Amino acid sequence: MxxxxxxxxxxxxxxxxxxxxxxxxxxxxxxxxxxxxxxxxxxxxxxxxxxxxxxxxxxxxxQLLTRLVEVISAAYNPCNFHIKGFKTMRNEQPFVGGATLNFGEVAYIKLKHVFIPKHHPNKELSYWDYSNFIQNHVSHSVRVPFVHYGYRKYNACDTINIICDSVPVRINERYYGVSDKHLQSYLDEVSYRINHxxxxxxxxxxxxxxxxxxxxxxxxxxxxxxxxxxxxxxx
The missing domain is CATH 1.10.10 (Arc Repressor Mutant, subunit A)
Structure with a gap:
């Protein structure tokens, strides 16, 4: 190998x-x-x-999330800021952001894509999506992760919200928009850079x-x- x-x-x-x-x-x-x-x-x-x-x-x-964990939803839109007069593409893809917090600051963050087909009428995440993020990415030692559903995400740590809201700009300014097929790879790169x-x-x-x-x-x-x-x- x-x-x-x-x-x-x-x-x-x-x-x-x-x-x-x-x-x-x-x-x-x-x-x-x-x-x-x-x-x-x-x-x-x-x-x-x-x-x-x-x-x-x-x-x-x-690397699983441990200790105090908060989880929110966010979305990525592959618009190209480098095209003059660009229009936002209607292919918004949701993702889940979860973080280990240390005294109110992000110690480690994960960003995980939730694929929803282009023409699906509902882009909202379900309870199932959050549950699977916790199952796959949060340590079993964390008894009660704080999950902030939908617009209640703004009750979460400010830093988590700032990071997740910045993801579209972080990706689009560098890569001019990416497809949903490879979005997870770019989300992992973004979180790696942030974590370090x-x-x-x-x-x-x-x-x-x-x-x-x-x-x-x-x-x-x-x-x-x-x-x-x-x-x-x-x-």
Whole structure:
């Protein structure tokens, strides 16, 4: 069983450059920019970034929320801020945001997509969606997570609301909008950057450990993934 680099013809130092750029909270990179920086094709740059996001996703699955936990709902809309006179796309995708709190501040946050088909009339999350987030992403040692349903989310910690409300801008400004098929990968990247925003070197070193410890994943596996409902995600 190899690492996520298995089968890659890209030089190792180029992988390390990409790893540093995606992990460093102060950096900003997308596949077009990366392809120029490390001198590879767009397809290669896209694949490298998605393999690194896959490693981030595997690491996040092992980290459950503990102690005092609050859970809210939010939504992502893939509008492109870089197009003059852009119009908001009507394909809003909900996600659940949950966080471990330490003295009222976010110590660790998770952002998990809840897939709802484009033409579904109701974009509101159900009790089932929140329950499955808790089952998959909250430690059993947490007896009573605080779940703030719907618009009651503004009763939650201000920082959680600020983070979740900022997600569309964080993704769209860098990637110009992403599809619901790959949204979870980008949500995991955003939460990884936030969780390590105060210690950039720690973020890079942790991703390096995930990089060498995550089993191989192929391009075909990455592009064939279907967006999953929250209850289909496995922690």
């Amino acid at each position: 190899g690492t996520i680099m298995q089968g890659s013809r890209t030089l190792l130092h180029k992988w390390f450059q990409a790893l540093f750029l995606i992990a460093n909270p102060s950096a900003s990179i997308n596949a077009v920019q990366l392809s120029t920086i490390i001198e590879v094709t767009y397809k290669t740059a896209w694949l490298i970034l998605h393999k690194l996001r896959h490693a981030i996703q595997q690491g996040d699955a092992e 925003s105060f210690k950039a070197n720690r973020a890079v070193s942790k991703l390096f450990r995930l990089f060498i410890g995550t089993p191989a994943v192929t391009y075909k596996q990455l592009i064939s993934r279907k967006p999953m409902c929250l209850h289909e995600q496995i922690a």
